[in-house]
Amino acid sequence: MRSMREALLAFRRAPLLSVLGIITIAFSLFAVGLFGLVAVNIKETIASVEERVEIRAFIAEGTPAEAIAAAIGDIGSFPEVAKVGYVSQEDALKRARQELGEFRDVFDAGFLPASIEVRLKPGFRAPDRVRSVAARIATYQFVDDVRYGQEWVEKLARIRNIAGIAGIALGLAFAMVAVMIIGTTIRMAVLARSREIAIMRLVGATDGFIRRPFLIEGFVKGILGGGAALLLTWVASLLINQYIVKTSFFPTELAVIGVLGGAIIGLLGSGVSVGRHLRRV
Amino acid sequence: MIRFTDVTKEYPRTGVALTDVNFHVAKGEFVFLTGPSGSGKSTILKLIYMEELPTAGEVRVSGLSTVAVRRTEIAKLRRKLGIVFQDFRLLEDRSAEANIAFALEVTGAPRSQIPSRVSRLLTQVGLASKASSYPRELSGGEQQRVAIARALVNEPYVLIADEPTGNLDDRATRGIFQLLREINASGTAVVMATHNLELIRRSDYRTIEINRGQIVYDSGESKPVQPEELV
Ligand SMILES: Nc1ncnc2c1ncn2[C@@H]1O[C@H](COP(=O)(O)OP(=O)(O)OP(=O)(O)O)[C@@H](O)[C@H]1O
Ligand SMILES: [Mg+2]
Numbered sequence: 286m287r288s289m290r291e292a293l294l295a296f297r298r299a300p301l302l303s304v305l306g307i308i309t310i311a312f313s314l315f316a317v318g319l320f321g322l323v324a325v326n327i328k329e330t331i332a333s334v335e336e337r338v339e340i341r342a343f344i345a346e347g348t349p350a351e352a353i354a355a356a357i358g359d360i361g362s363f364p365e366v367a368k369v370g371y372v373s374q375e376d377a378l379k380r381a382r383q384e385l386g387e388f389r390d391v392f393d394a395g396f397l398p399a400s401i402e403v404r405l406k407p408g409f410r411a412p413d414r415v416r417s418v419a420a421r422i423a424t425y426q427f428v429d430d431v432r433y434g435q436e437w438v439e440k441l442a443r444i445r446n447i448a449g450i451a452g453i454a455l456g457l458a459f460a461m462v463a464v465m466i467i468g469t470t471i472r473m474a475v476l477a478r479s480r481e482i483a484i485m486r487l488v489g490a491t492d493g494f495i496r497r498p499f500l501i502e503g504f505v506k507g508i509l510g511g512g513a514a515l516l517l518t519w520v521a522s523l524l525i526n527q528y529i530v531k532t533s534f535f536p537t538e539l540a541v542i543g544v545l546g547g548a549i550i551g552l553l554g555s556g557v558s559v560g561r562h563l564r565r566v
Numbered sequence: 567m568i569r570f571t572d573v574t575k576e577y578p579r580t581g582v583a584l585t586d587v588n589f590h591v592a593k594g595e596f597v598f599l600t601g602p603s604g605s606g607k608s609t610i611l612k613l614i615y616m617e618e619l620p621t622a623g624e625v626r627v628s629g630l631s632t633v634a635v636r637r638t639e640i641a642k643l644r645r646k647l648g649i650v651f652q653d654f655r656l657l658e659d660r661s662a663e664a665n666i667a668f669a670l671e672v673t674g675a676p677r678s679q680i681p682s683r684v685s686r687l688l689t690q691v692g693l694a695s696k697a698s699s700y701p702r703e704l705s706g707g708e709q710q711r712v713a714i715a716r717a718l719v720n721e722p723y724v725l726i727a728d729e730p731t732g733n734l735d736d737r738a739t740r741g742i743f744q745l746l747r748e749i750n751a752s753g754t755a756v757v758m759a760t761h762n763l764e765l766i767r768r769s770d771y772r773t774i775e776i777n778r779g780q781i782v783y784d785s786g787e788s789k790p791v792q793p794e795e796l797v
Contacts, residue, residue, distance in 0.1 A: 287671055298659055484655055487615075488669040488716065489645035491638050 291498035292505065295478070302477060303506070306470045310510025311517065313463035314547050318518035320459050321543070322525075324452045326532045331445050338410045338441070340403040340419050340433040348427040356425050357401060365409035365418050370402045398429065412439045464550055467510075471503055471554040475562050482562065492563050499555045507551020511544035567593050567723060567755060568614055573623035575609055575779075583609045584779040586623070591757060593723070596750045598766050599759040601776035607759035610776070611728050614757065615647050616640045628723055645673045648717025648725040648754075652732035654709045656701040662712045663688065663697040669716045687715040691745060707738030714745060718754070725749060727758040731765070739765070 296303045344353060353371060361369045372380075377397040403422065405415065415438050423431045475482075485495050522534045535543070568591040575584040584606045591597055599607045612618040613625045616632060625632045630643050656665050666684045675683075688694050691711040701709050710730060717725055727746065731739040743765055750756045760766070766773055775783035 480655075481657055484657060484668075485672060486641070487644065487649055487655065488672050489641050489643070489647075489720070490672040491641040494672060 288497035288501050292501040295502050307506050307510045309470045310467050311513035313466045314511055314514035315517045317459045317463050318514050335410045342401040342422045342431045343398045343429045345427045345429050365405050367406040368404040372400045372402055374399045412442050467550050468554045472558045475558045496559045499559045503551035503555025504548050507548035511547025569626045571624045573620045576621040594753050594755050596756045596771040598773040605776040606779045608728055611726050645720050646722050648722040650713050650717050650727040650730045652729040654713045658701050661698045666716045666719050669719045691715045706734050710742050724755040
């Protein structure tokens, strides 16, 4: 109660310092937010490309329809498999003609074999998974050949890994810089009130009592800064959407975590700054 | 009440500030601490309110020993000490009454009691009419009265004053000294560091003289002055 009042009073007494502090926090977190936005969109792009990972099993001519149907049923029950479909010779021809346009006449019916088309569930699209499913499908007698664009799948997996590691490293670096900048801001707020802290100690205030209003102040600044950062990131994403490329924004949970993260940085930053200051006096 | 036993204080960079200091201050006593600049007066006072701890020896203040003392215990001790400085140390952005109330809030005093206690103290130090003035609107003597009121608000055993009249002219000095005498007469011990030999000569309080970190003269424990002697 008293701590709340003191924290509010601190805002009123030094509005400029408080506002500067919030702006600093907002911009540090905004940088983190922009980075997060890029990361989220890269991740989505990779995921949508991965969606196209596909295994195709070519079927020998003259295979009885029942055998194929049974195989499709089997494959459909593999845990990795999302979707199985049958592409007859006619379908294959139709597709080829569509895709090749002016060269459509070079194909005869019968030139392209029928095939079974398999899509995998998300999380089962890594190269070794794809390979293992492909190997299982290849064991059917009537399957001539299995293709899944091995090179392409491996390249995709490599990009994914690199993007993941770079994302985490850069994200941590951004977050650390933000924490340092915010820490400095808070330290300034503490120093600005070192006289007051000294007087509080003189009249017998305990460390906890001195720390409390600073913690509340830091928490509130963190929330306000985090909220402002979220708003800035949202506006940035709208602008990017409109003028550059279609992007998606953070899911709500991530946005909430971001703002809470700001609040926690504010809280911990204040706690550490005051604690350090108190240990010196 | 306050007991120094073989106290030596050595600062990290400047070296030895006090050597083998022994003295005792009884309840209700008035003690002058005097001596040249740099002799160690402020250091003795800091040891009393445990801003500093002795390098060797022991300081005991109202039952609390500097040996293995904890930070929270020091905070609790200070609520029972009143501390006053040459430079007043008021919060510039609070009124006189808010400065005094501050010391009560720190101790968690019931909010309902704060205003009446604050105004009683302002009256006691003769500043009832300046309750809502800010430090910059007050003279040096008036600011020191606010600081003294703040020091007294928790009804301390001892008032510790480090050159409380150091920044004041003669008239204000006499006024503040008179106030300290009244406070002492009502039962609070006073330990006051001062350069003002005039004050020491005009009163017959106990005087401890320090030189180069050692006690070179102690007029001995005096009996407390009775209120009627003041008039
Ligand atoms: N915080 C400190 N750190 C290091 N040395 C200190 C510190 N405080 C005091 N000293 C040293 O201790 C010695 C005694 O200082 P102290 O302040 O006790 O003197 P004093 O008698 O109060 O002097 P004055 O009359 O000028 O106020 C001095 O030599 C001073 O340099
Ligand atoms: Mg001094």
